[in-house]
Amino acid sequence: MLKMAEIKDLSTEELNEKVNALKKDLMLLRFQHKTGKLERHSAMKEVKHDIARVKTVINAKKRGEKKS
Numbered sequence: 769m770l771k772m773a774e775i776k777d778l779s780t781e782e783l784n785e786k787v788n789a790l791k792k793d794l795m796l797l798r799f800q801h802k803t804g805k806l807e808r809h810s811a812m813k814e815v816k817h818d819i820a821r822v823k824t825v826i827n828a829k830k831r832g833e834k835k836s
Contacts, residue, residue, distance in 0.1 A: 770818045775825050783826050790819045 770786075778786065794815045800806040 769814050770821060772821060772825075775822055778825075780826060780829055783822050783829075787819060787822050787826070790815055790822065794819070 775783070775786075794812065797806060797812045797815060801809070801812065806812075
């Protein structure tokens, strides 16, 4: 689980890379779920929340750039 303080320190490019990595992780978790090999079902929920957190920070940074 990512902390907001860690996420806010990253640049927009790094945040986009983080979103892509988290989406790949989510895809792998979905495959594991479908094949019955997923041990922690809460892992999918955590990754989805992490993606949302990162996207929120990206949008906040974009809005901040537009206002300047």
